[in-house]
Amino acid sequence: MQSRALVCDGAAGTQIQAAELTAEDFDGLDGCNEYLNLSRPDVIADLHRRYLEAGADVIQTNTFGAIRYVLDEYDVGDKLEEISAAAARIAREQADRFSTPERPRFVLGGIGPGTRLVTLGNVSFDDVVESYRAAFIELIRGGADGLLIETLQDLLHAKACLIAVAEAMEEEGRALPVFVQVTMEQTGTMLMGSEIQAVINAVSAFPYVVSLGLNCATGPEEMVPHVRALSKHWPGLISVQPNAGLPVMEKGEAAYKLTPDELATFHHRFVSEFGVSLVGGCCGTTPKHIEAVAEAVAGLTPAKRDAIEPLVGLSSLYQFQPYDQSPSFLIVGERTNANGSKMFRELLAKEDWQALTEMAREQEREGAHVLDVCAAYVGRDEVKDMDRLLFEFARQVTVPIMIDSTEVNVIEASLKRLPGKPVINSINFEDGDTRTEKVLTLCRKYGAGVVGLTIDEEGMAKTKERKVAIADRILEWTRRFGIPDEDVFIDALTFTLGSGDAEFRTA
Template identity: 50%
Template sequence: MASSPNPSLSSSSAYSRTRTDALREALATRVVVADGAMGTMLQAQDPTMEDFENLEGCNEILNITRPDIVRSVHEAYFAVGVDCVETNTFGANHAALAEYDIAERVFELSESGARIAREVADEFTASTGQQRWVLGSMGPGTKLPTLGHAPYTLLRDAYQRNAEGMIAGGADALLVETTQDLLQTKASVIGARKALDTLGVDLPLIVSVTVETTGTMLLGSEIGAALTALEPLGIDMIGLNCATGPAEMSEHLRYLARHSRIPLSCMPNAGLPVLGKNGAHYPLTAPELADAQETFVREYGLSLIGGCCGTTPEHLRQVVERVRDLTPAVRDPRPEPGAASLYQTVPFRQDTAYMAIGERTNANGSKKFREAMLDGRWDDCVEMARDQIREGAHMLDLCVDYVGRDGVADMEELAGRFATASTLPIVLDSTEVPVIRAGLEKLGGRAVINSVNYEDGDGPESRFAKVTKLAQEHGAALIALTIDEEGQARTVEHKVAIAERLIEDLTENWGIHESDILIDTLTFTICTGQEESRGDGIATIGAIRELKRRHPDVQTT
């Protein structure tokens, strides 16, 4: 089978700006209801092995062999009044299809799944006069890049083809769902973003993470870490789905309602599965799901709701009836700017101390770390990171720059290890753009990049532009130095002037929040006794004071 053709706007002719604008308006003004379970509805129609092309369990094949079955599921949900359905493309990704040796069919199965849903949605829109929409489902697959199951870039590029297929088939939004590994989630989101940019279209991009009964995602990520890592990627909505019923989701939704700048969604299972003689049974009744979703809309301001495993058209019928006339609660979120490891978020502003960045994992600042790195004693490097965690650091500076070394290989090795071994966020510290990129592609949490400045200007080929583009793509925060084309600023006035230029540039041209910029007003060594450097420390402190007065939200380091 052919893989994705060269994408172009003409290949996505089913895309409709008017339809998408209507969806954005609906999500901003009322409760939008999505469908429920897909897999069980398909299996209930007893497809044959021939229908599956002898690829048992590959539901996406039915988009080609039995579109009538897939169509009937969408029709059943639209018939009970839902606003949108998800495409039968949950497994139309490289990781899942590679297990059937059909990874080259990502685009084909994605496009066909979206096209079927689009046709049904258009028919119901025409017959009822109520606009119906299609959410392009992007599932997690079976490979966790944080654990080394598959390279980040392989997954990212395959998710781009996945998204391109669904856009071509007529999806109105892209839903990255049931995510378990933050690095896999990033691969999905960034791949989807690349598809949108390539095709020149603008669809809502929604992310739904899965929090287990343990209270974290599968790899141990708290909901705060997920929000900190994913919101800066420029997604339009974040929420929860799968794994549990609504009762277990409540506290995580409460956290999102308090801190998320973007709208929220929730698609729970019909409770926790109960094993019986006939297999797993989901016990939550339709009225109970409707009760829970009504509460979430009233208390947490959710604007997209639906169901996941075990939910049926009857569940969604009652949800539709319950929330039809509800307006989501108005939220007053209080974002907490910070960085995140795979496991936890760390605010830039600490309540009881300054934020301490541990520097002992820096090859230029620690002889012990450098020698361990040069000898390939990776476990020793990890232990040095853990020492700093035990001693109270809030973030870890990771620098592998050393003359004659392959910095990309060293960064891949150490960032990959630190990703799971460190509970603290990582500051990626390098003068080399490829080395920073290598680190970002290993870290599921939110990193900080050290650093950008104007030493070689700010043109499109400057290091400033290249590093800032990486930060924008991966949602990283940035340390920005008060250095311009004339060199390092020495006076309060010069330091503040460069800082103002940095802040204006990063916020207006690159879309980075002021609170995600960490300005370093710098100082030369002040203990040399040289007369010309005696005032440097005072100038640095004075610049920080003036900068904080002008920009209370900006961070300093």
């Protein structure tokens, strides 16, 4: 994909609709396209065949809605594994039929966003992980060459899907290329309001993602600024699969008017100007569109992107927040902390979630770049409180969150509520390495930065030599877990002279 742009297939739903299938073809489950893997495998095989004949290098499994809670809407959630296995088998057989030593054909095991969003509370984080993991395991076993999460509308949902992918690959003992495609609406953001820079920053925290790209919602013209941003800031491969333009209503149905040649012209530009490596189509595209695209990019080498500008910082659901705030500095708001704010504690005791959220928004208005959130309050359930607080904050606060807790279970519950890339406060060696190892495992799994305190088994470091020694030990551990140095903050626990304690004058 670095030496030659690959061509992916186009719309599946459009082709299935064109097949004019009856309710009997779906075994009475009209609209459940994934069930056709079982009831009409010949139809799905023919769909793959037509795209391969058109020149596609890559085909996607018919598993867009292979999600247990989606299939439950048709009362076939218990068939998730069977449906996914069949989809992988059908695609693999067709790809192998068209493969040659000179031109192999590939299968992407792809799953869409489902019908519910984690950030809105329509489905739990754990339910998403369970369902996607089960499907991806079958796609891996069935011979997929790579795994795709597509048409993503919610960054928190994306995070759950990525964890599911990692767990599936670990369970099967196979590391496959992982592709992520988000959907940017005509508003210029994802459905939940995420800017493309927030997407790039958040996904960058998962090193097994080899490709980030766009699909659905709009045509290629509307995707240009987002493709440009990916080309500038995303260090990995880029994929683009637009709709055949914006739909227009004709006789009560959506019609897509972008011609094959028009799509091909845009993809030639995406490859030659922005370095896109995987091109294809989404809603409204047909084998004719893919044939034109394949001809347009044949032998085309993706443009080199030598001046990548990584987005170093954190992100919320909505926006990217750089660590470097020159000529100022990164400001962390600390009023949303039960240990430091009497008002926060009182509102927490009343469970006045709206007032607590307003406290967070007030800090944001006053210029805080990150909000430190701590709900540790004697006599209360910290996991429950953080879960509810961050459910509100994630949707109503635009700056990233610093999770402030000493409890590993609280930290993990918090990470399951936060879209984007947060930071954890904190790790130290007061009780040895055990807790640090657990927290860094969570940082790697969920994609988070971390604060390290210069404290070890002997207590808080009071000399510069011990502070540096403990800081080196912290970095040794974070590097072991693959946490980039730029995502590690060392808190040297310095005391002002105004503290009045002679013991800490040199600390």
